[in-house]
Amino acid sequence: MPKLVETRFAYGDALAELGALNEKVVVLDADLYNSTRTCVFRDRFPARFFDMGISEADMVSTAAGMAAAGLIPFCNSFAIFLTGVCYMPIRTQIAYPSLPVRLAGSSAGLTQGPDGASHQALEDIALMRSLPHMTILSPADDLETRLATMALAELPGPAYLRLGRYPVPRVCGDDYRFEVGRAVRLRAGEEVVVFATGHMVWKALEAAAELARDGVDAGIVNVSSIKPLDEEAIRLAASTARLVVTIEEHSIIGGLGSAVAECLSDCTCRPPLLRLGVKDRFGESGLADELLEKHGLQPPAIRAAVLRRLMTVS
């Protein structure tokens, strides 16, 4: 059994690593530093750590001011509060002037689990994707999370980093190279091409292994950079695949599925698209795995959905 790691832990460690490398990095949290794992940074660099209390909007606007003065602030909270409560200040004060504020949304998606719908961010990508200048990163495992976090130190504009609290295995190889705007093919396969993001990359890989036993050749592409989107990779897949699939732990409205659909709509060659995700519903309390199962996001359900859809494709 491979070692399973929650991406938030990899982020917390990487953030502290970044703090040692770059004095301009400051970290703000809204009373969740144990959950968001910014406690690691806090313990090492207390002078550059700001617990802003339970006031997310104040936190991101303060970070905007810090960025305007030359610092590189990382704001932290649960993904739903960070993007939902703070949409206006993020829009006006961070995205519009393109300030280098980093928004790390933790415990994103259904796998937030027992706290229920109020805490499960299923719309955060949609919110952030609507904002000009915003980069959106949704890493698949601990290694990619570390690389994405480090990459954020250099990015000129604002960014949203989507993190989870669901233990996942390493899906990226040891020589993995992360690049903003680049999707990475993790499994070869031409008949079906699956674009997955975050925790769903692992689930997609498992589903692809099952599909192979069914005689279906499914390639898996890790879309950790949702914005900018690797449109070339999508066009390439569209030119050969019988079916394109997107899988995300997010609403099928406004997230990865929508982004891929928008891209495909501009392609001359346009295969059918199957969007897997949360189908315009709210979440609820439950265990992470139970919730993924209920919403058809475990490998057996993914396999079944792909096979069902393939039957309708000529």
Place this chain on the structure above:
Amino acid sequence: MVITRDILELERRAAELRWRLVEMMGMGKAHHFGGSLSSADMIAALYFRQMRYDPADPCWPDRDRFVMSKGHSVPAQYAALAMLGVFSVEELATLKRLGSRLQGHPVMGLTPGIEACTGALGEGLSFANGLALAAKLTGREYRVYCMVGDGELHEGQLWEAFMTAARRRLDNLVVLVDRNRLKAMDGADTAKSLDRLDERLATFGWAVREINGHDMREICAGLDWATAQEGPAVLIAHTVKGRGVSFMEDRPGFHNAALSDGQWAQARAELARALAEKQEQAHAETR
């Protein structure tokens, strides 16, 4: 201690600022007259006396910063920046036109001298806190001034920011409340209570002083007092919305309004007369 000659000169500048405001806004198009005019004296005191600022280098890292949290009043700031020469006074005429650097609400990075993007009310003080915290962290000695409206105090985020500044003991931060008692539709106190604002701010951990926001001597003395405090200080400036134009004063209808030909002519005449009087007074004093 501020000497009379300096006060008269600041009053002359404030009168010129008001006149330029109404000149740039013109007639026939809706503009935020009321709050721009109520804040004009404080803007003049900040830019022409208080702030450490080099108009030739508006990006100087050690400059004092002014954040207009009540972003709709930015024309007053544009007028001050143009009078300082940060950009030309001719550019003021492009206000809110397509392609202009002078947007309807402040845009940092686009307009020289503008320090923040505001316009959605309630967000500016948090941003100012961030600037002030960054100064502390990086060892810079600049000060941050932030103007909020009294109606804007309805926004909850401002109170979060008041708590943050007090907790961090930001002695490099001064807030000016433009207490003109009117919001867009009617009284600032009609929808929410702003009773005993001074006590509320004091219990939030701020040093508080009330001033007449149109009395230049009180404004200057207030700013001197505020910058000498050991933590964040707020000046509650009692003002009149639309100050300087008789038919706009204390009238909610001129929060954002288009002037008729006749109204514009009258406003210009009144402000030109006020400016001429101040010029004469300043001139007499230097004789």
